[in-house]
Structure formats: C-alpha cells, structure tokens
Amino acid sequence: MPNLHTRILKLLVYRSRIKRYLKKMATIAKEHKQLLVFAALSDIQYGDMDDGYNFKKTRKRYYRNALVFQKRVMEQWKNMTPEVKFILQLGDIIDGFNKRHGISESSLKETLDVIGDFKTYHVIGNHELYNFDRAALMKTPLFSAGLPECKSSVASPNQFYYSFQAHASLRIIAIDTYEIAAIGWPESSTNYQEAMKYLENNINEDKNSTTNMTGEDRRFAKFNGAVSSTQLKWLNQLLEECDQKKENVIIIGHLPIYPPATAVDCLCWNYEEILSILYKHDCVISYMAGHDHVGGSGIDEHHVQHITIPAILETPPDLDPPMATLYLYNDTLHIDGQYLLDNYDIKLKFPIASMNNIS
Numbered sequence: 066m067p068n069l070h071t072r073i074l075k076l077l078v079y080r081s082r083i084k085r086y087l088k089k090m091a092t093i094a095k096e097h098k099q100l101l102v103f104a105a106l107s108d109i110q111y112g113d114m115d116d117g118y119n120f121k122k123t124r125k126r127y128y129r130n131a132l133v134f135q136k137r138v139m140e141q142w143k144n145m146t147p148e149v150k151f152i153l154q155l156g157d158i159i160d161g162f163n164k165r166h167g168i169s170e171s172s173l174k175e176t177l178d179v180i181g182d183f184k185t186y187h188v189i190g191n192h193e194l195y196n197f198d199r200a201a202l203m204k205t206p207l208f209s210a211g212l213p214e215c216k217s218s219v220a221s222p223n224q225f226y227y228s229f230q231a232h233a234s235l236r237i238i239a240i241d242t243y244e245i246a247a248i249g250w251p252e253s254s255t256n257y258q259e260a261m262k263y264l265e266n267n268i269n270e271d272k273n274s275t276t277n278m279t280g281e282d283r284r285f286a287k288f289n290g291a292v293s294s295t296q297l298k299w300l301n302q303l304l305e306e307c308d309q310k311k312e313n314v315i316i317i318g319h320l321p322i323y324p325p326a327t328a329v330d331c332l333c334w335n336y337e338e339i340l341s342i343l344y345k346h347d348c349v350i351s352y353m354a355g356h357d358h359v360g361g362s363g364i365d366e367h368h369v370q371h372i373t374i375p376a377i378l379e380t381p382p383d384l385d386p387p388m389a390t391l392y393l394y395n396d397t398l399h400i401d402g403q404y405l406l407d408n409y410d411i412k413l414k415f416p417i418a419s420m421n422n423i424s
C-alpha cells in the first residue's frame with residue numbers, strides 16, 4: 066500500500082508540473098502575439114480632505130486614499146513587462162470639493178506628480194470643470210488635445226476632443242461629453258445657453274437633483290452634458306476615415322452612452338445621437354467611460370463593447386483599486402480588469418494581418 070500511495074503522490078506531482086508547464090507555455094505564446102499594452106483608470110477624484118459621502122449619503126468617498134491607490138496602480142503599470150505604453154485617464158481626476166477648500170491647484174499638482182512622465186491621455190469630467198474653467202484647463206497637462214500627436218485630428222485649437230493613432234491598426238478617439246454643459250462655460254456663452262435648453266427637461270429647481278424624475282429622463286442633470294453637432298460631424302468624418310483605413314477604434318469619454326452599461330442618471334444627454342453616428346461605421350470596437358462610480362458594461366447590437374470603469378475614489382482602502390490593463394492581439398483586444406472591473410475579450414473589427422511583436 067505505501068508503494069501505491071507513493072506512486073499516486075508522484076503521479077499527482079507530475080500532473081501538477083505538466084499543468085504548470087503548459088500554462089507557462091500558453092502565457093509565453095500569448096505574450097509573443099501582443100502588439101500593444103496600455104491601461105485605463107477613472108474617477109480618482111483625489112482631494113486632500115477627510116473622507117466624505119456622495120450627494121445621497123449612500124456611498125463613502127476616500128479622498129486621500131485615492132492618491133494612495135493611484136500610486137499603487139501606477140507602480141504596477143510602471144513595473145510591468147511588456148511595457149505599458151500609455152494610460153487613458155477617463156476624467157474626474159480631482160474632486161470638486163477641492164475648490165471649496167481652495168486647494169484645486171495643489172491637489173491637481175499632487176495627482177499629476179504621481180503620473181510624472183508616464184504618457185497619459187486625459188478626458189475631462191464634471192469635477193475638472195467644478196475646479197477650473199476651460200481656459201484654465203487648457204494650460205494644464207489635462208489638455209491632451211494640445212499634444213503633438215493629437216493636434217492633426219483637432220478641428221480647432223480650442224476643442225477638448227481629439228484622436229491619436231495608438232498602433233497601425235488602432236485609433237483612440239476622445240470625445241468631450243461636456244462641450245454642451247452648464248458647468249465650465251460663462252452663462253453668456255452659446256454652449257451654456259444650449260445646455261439650459263436640455264435642462265428644461267429637469268423638473269427640479271436644483272438642476273443637480275433628479276428627484277421625482279424617472280427612466281432615462283434622469284440623465285437631464287447639471288452634472289452631465291452633451292456633445293455639439295459640430296463634434297458629431299467631426300466624429301462621423303473621423304470614423305469614415307477609420308473605416309477606409311481599416312483602423313479599429315476605441316472611443317473614450319467621461320460620460321457613458323449606452324444605458325445597459327450605466328445607471329441612467331449618468332448618461333450623456335444626447336447619447337442616442339452619438340450611438341447613431343457609431344452605428345454608421347464598422348470600425349468601433351469599444352466605448353469606455355467613467356462617471357458612474359459603480360461601473361458597468363454591455364455589448365450593443367452593433368457589437369460595440371461598452372465599459373464604464375468604476376471609481377478609484379469609492380474603493381475601500383483594504384481592497385484593490387479598479388484598473389484596466391489592455392492587450393492588443395492580432396484579432397482581439399483583451400482587457401484585464403481588477404476589483405469591480407471584469408475581464409473582456411473584444412473581437413477586432415479589422416483583424417491585424419502582420420505578426421509584429423512589440424519587443
């Protein structure tokens with residue numbers, strides 16, 4: 066019997082080694098086909114302030130710990146092999162309450178110092194606009210439309226929407242979901258006036274409140290916004306070019322645009338118009354947003370994977386912060402999620418023919 070036991074044990078150890086070996090080989094094989102690695106995070110909402118709660122007092126906000134998490138996430142990406150080429154920061158990098166405490170500049174500096182020289186593309190959210198007006202934001206590193214690789218795609222130098230080529234077969238397009246908004250613009254501006262027309266759909270005196278509003282009407286709150294018809298035209302033309310060049314496209318914006326991927330309160334006011342532009346084209350593989358702190362996801366009928374990245378801000382300090390590491394393969398974009406964020410495998414609309422490695 067002891068002999069039999071020994072043989073079974075040896076067999077089990079042998080099987081386990083084989084399994085480990087096969088897993089390692091599969092990983093190596095997968096790594097060799099990786100064409101690009103990049104990353105995404107959202108809603109850090111840092112502030113050098115004591116912890117607080119959301120508007121409804123239902124969710125705790127860990128303002129100082131958000132910076133601790135940001136550091137941890139960045140360290141993880143900085144030390145990764147293969148190299149993480151760039152980060153997509155999907156908005157609300159600092160919290161609006163910084164303004165009230167007079168620490169907008171210092172809090173922004175602290176969070177940008179954590180990023181350091183790590184290549185990062187930003188979109189702006191409502192909280193950036195609570196702290197700064199657009200003219201001030203254009204003078205900060207948050208104005209990614211001013212980067213050399215983005216400039217050629219920008220219709221006019223004052224716009225916050227842009228695109229850049231991440232890989233020969235992958236383009237990132239950043240849209241500005243607060244171009245029409247009641248925050249960030251002077252009340253005399255046409256963009257503010259247009260926003261107030263959207264907000265006529267809000268029945269409350271306080272336009273940040275959605276009390277007694279139901280369904281998708283709840284999106285008509287002051288903390289949301291819309292894209293202009295000029296931006297929609299720009300997006301349509303850019304997607305047309307991507308179709309022709311067979312570039313796969315990921316669109317990023319602070320506000321979600323697909324109801325199943327978010328709480329309806331967080332939807333972009335004219336999300337339907339944006340979706341209708343996307344659906345005219347073949348190239349879009351994913352739309353990624355933040356804003357809804359719980360996060361969410363869904364695949365629409367045109368096979369676009371919508372992902373709303375959960376907030377770093379509301380993650381309890383004893384857990385791991387949500388982060389997305391994205392791997393581009395010849396036929397797939399793999400998203401490795403952490404904490405509340407799932408993993409996703411998104412089929413490319415235009416598979417990449419070459420087998421170039423990133424090494």
Ligand SMILES: [Zn+2]
Pocket residue numbers: 156157190191192319355356357
């Ligand atoms: Zn937001």
